[in-house]
Amino acid sequence: MRIHTARLTAGLLLACALAATNTGNAASPTTSTAPATASTANSLEAEQEAAFKAARAVQKAGPADIPLRDQAHLKLPAGYIWVPTPAAAQLMHSMGNRTDDTFIGAIFPANDDAGWMAVVKFVKEGYIKDDDAKDWNADDLLKSLKEGTEAANEERAKRGIDGIEVTGWAQKPQYEAETHRLVWSALSKKKGSTGDNQGVNYNTYALGREGYLSLNLITNAKDLDTYKPDAAKLLAALQYDDGKKYADFNSSTDKVAAYGLAALVAGVAVKKLGLFALALAFLAKFAKIAVVAGGAALWGIAKIFKKKTPEA
Numbered sequence: 001m002r003i004h005t006a007r008l009t010a011g012l013l014l015a016c017a018l019a020a021t022n023t024g025n026a027a028s029p030t031t032s033t034a035p036a037t038a039s040t041a042n043s044l045e046a047e048q049e050a051a052f053k054a055a056r057a058v059q060k061a062g063p064a065d066i067p068l069r070d071q072a073h074l075k076l077p078a079g080y081i082w083v084p085t086p087a088a089a090q091l092m093h094s095m096g097n098r099t100d101d102t103f104i105g106a107i108f109p110a111n112d113d114a115g116w117m118a119v120v121k122f123v124k125e126g127y128i129k130d131d132d133a134k135d136w137n138a139d140d141l142l143k144s145l146k147e148g149t150e151a152a153n154e155e156r157a158k159r160g161i162d163g164i165e166v167t168g169w170a171q172k173p174q175y176e177a178e179t180h181r182l183v184w185s186a187l188s189k190k191k192g193s194t195g196d197n198q199g200v201n202y203n204t205y206a207l208g209r210e211g212y213l214s215l216n217l218i219t220n221a222k223d224l225d226t227y228k229p230d231a232a233k234l235l236a237a238l239q240y241d242d243g244k245k246y247a248d249f250n251s252s253t254d255k256v257a258a259y260g261l262a263a264l265v266a267g268v269a270v271k272k273l274g275l276f277a278l279a280l281a282f283l284a285k286f287a288k289i290a291v292v293a294g295g296a297a298l299w300g301i302a303k304i305f306k307k308k309t310p311e312a
Contacts, residue, residue, distance in 0.1 A: 044094075044160065051094035054087040061110060068104055069122050071244050072206075072213060075237040080230075081108045092119070096161035107215075107234060116219035116227045118234060124211040126255035127246075133175040133182075133261050141265045142169060145186055153191065163191035170200045170224055173265050180207040180246040181235065184265050187221050200224050204235045205264050209248045210255070212264065213238060 060066070060083075062076035076082050083091065088106040089099040107118040146166045153163035170185035182205040189198045198221040206213045215238065217231040240246070257263075 048094040051087075051091040055083045055091045055106075058087045059083050059108075066105075068120065068213065068238070070241075071122055071208060071210065072238060072240045074120070074234070075239070076107070077233060077237060079110050080234070081110055082106075083108065096156050096159060098155070109230065114227070114230075115223055116217055116230065118215055118217045118231070121214045121216075122211060123214070125259075126211060126257040127209060127249045128207055128212060128257045128264075129260050130175060130177060130180065130207065131260070133173075133177070136173065136262050136265075138169065138172045141173060141262060142166070142186075145265070149188070164188050164199075165191045167198060170202070170221060173261075175261060181205065182207070182261055182264055185224065198222075202228065202231050203265075204231055206235065206238055206240070207246045208240045209244050209246060211257070213240075214264070 059081050060076070062078045062080045062082070064076045064082065066074040066076050066082050066084075068074055074082070082105055084105040085099070085103055089103055091106065092099050092103070102121045102123045104120045104122055107120065109116060149164055149166045156163055165188065167187045167189060170187050171183065173182065173184040175182045183203065185200055185202045187198045187200050200219055200221045202217040202219070202224060204215045204217070206215075215231065215235055217227060217234075219227050242248075
């Protein structure tokens with residue numbers, strides 16, 4: 001199987017470029033608006049094409065055993081494609097999302113018609129206590145998530161990429177104490193859009209001894225129920241190595257994270273963490289919430305990676 005890039009179309013991945021081009025066409029020929037916006041559009045498309053090429057060069061198709069740092073392994077099933085960083089980071093950046101050293105890679109469906117992608121990260125923050133799950137307020141978490149997304153839009157605007165707004169929960173935060181897995185899902189759309197085409201982040205987290213792994217599936221809201229089984233299948237295929245599991249925690253020697261589960265949804269609850277929460281909430285606005293923007297990016301990349309019959 002070989003992966004190739006479909007020609008970019010008028011999906012929302014290039015909405016900013018298309019909008020810029022339309023603005024330029026409407027401008028007077030005597031202004032410099034059209035050349036400037038056309039240049040921006042061409043630059044963005046070139047950046048995306050380069051990122052897709054880099055991703056294709058290193059992609060790995062399942063079944064495959066994917067090591068996730070020194071923490072876990074992903075038993076990638078058949079029908080899925082893994083793209084490791086730095087190529088995956090380059091791809092995310094071309095979509096208007098930033099990454100940091102927690103980013104490990106991305107997963108794509110091998111099915112030509114499936115419209116989703118998943119981002120995998122490991123955050124080595126220490127053992128995260130899960131006792132705050134019984135006290136959190138979904139409305140407060142949603143407010144923090146919206147604020148963080150709005151702040152992240154400032155960077156997107158600098159790069160000529162449309163802003164995103166979070167419109168509500170697709171699934172309120174749910175935590176399964178027995179398996180130490182957290183799931184939540186937020187709806188997002190292009191800022192100012194009046195249409196009903198919304199993206200959704202279906203976030204799954206697996207807590208470990210030294211931090212947590214996250215697998216964030218991004219798709220259109222209308223397709224979420226269709227692709228939830230993919231997220232569940234991939235999460236089940238992700239297992240911590242011996243000695244790195246949540247149950248392996250040693251209270252005498254191991255680091256305990258300064259925050260609880262609420263931080264994995266929308267920053268940190270200020271009332272629980274005081275000044276430290278203020279600092280972490282600020283960072284969340286510019287890092288943790290960046291994946292929300294990926295919802296809009298996906299609306300235009302449903303067929304970046306496609307299955308192709310091997311050439312004879």
